Amino acid sequence: MLTGKQKRYLKSEAHHLKPIFQVGKGGVNDNLIKQVTDALEARELIKISVLQNCDEDKDEVAETVSKGAKAHIVQVIGSTIVLYKESKEKKTIELPS
Known part of the structure; x- marks a missing residue:
């Protein structure tokens, strides 16, 4: 589980990132979760954009993807x-304790 201090640090690190995945009409599927898992292994920190035509709520999408990829939700802000x-393998982010 991430502490408040670690979440603040990750939010500041994620600020300049662009979303690399978009969840739309199809919602969350196994293929998306596999790609997110691979991207997290390579980058550690990613953004996902939830499009307006997505049937699921953005919080549900965040829960589903994070559970499937075994990742932590840093934040859900707007549709991101x-x-x-x-x-x-490629640990680059050093979290504050």
């Missing part, structure tokens, strides 16, 4: 979800 998962 920020996820974090520590990389096994």
Whole structure:
């Protein structure tokens, strides 16, 4: 579980990132979760954009994707979800304790 201090740090790190995935009409599927998992392994911190035509609520999308990818939800702001998962191979982000 992330502490408040760690979440604040990750929010500041994620600020300049662009969303690399979009969840639309199809919603969340296994393929999306696999791609998100791979991206988290490579980058550790990613943004996902939830489009207006998505049938699911953005909070439900965040829950589903984070559970599937075993990642932490850093924040859901507007229609953007920020996820974090520590990389096994390419650890670059050093979280404050």
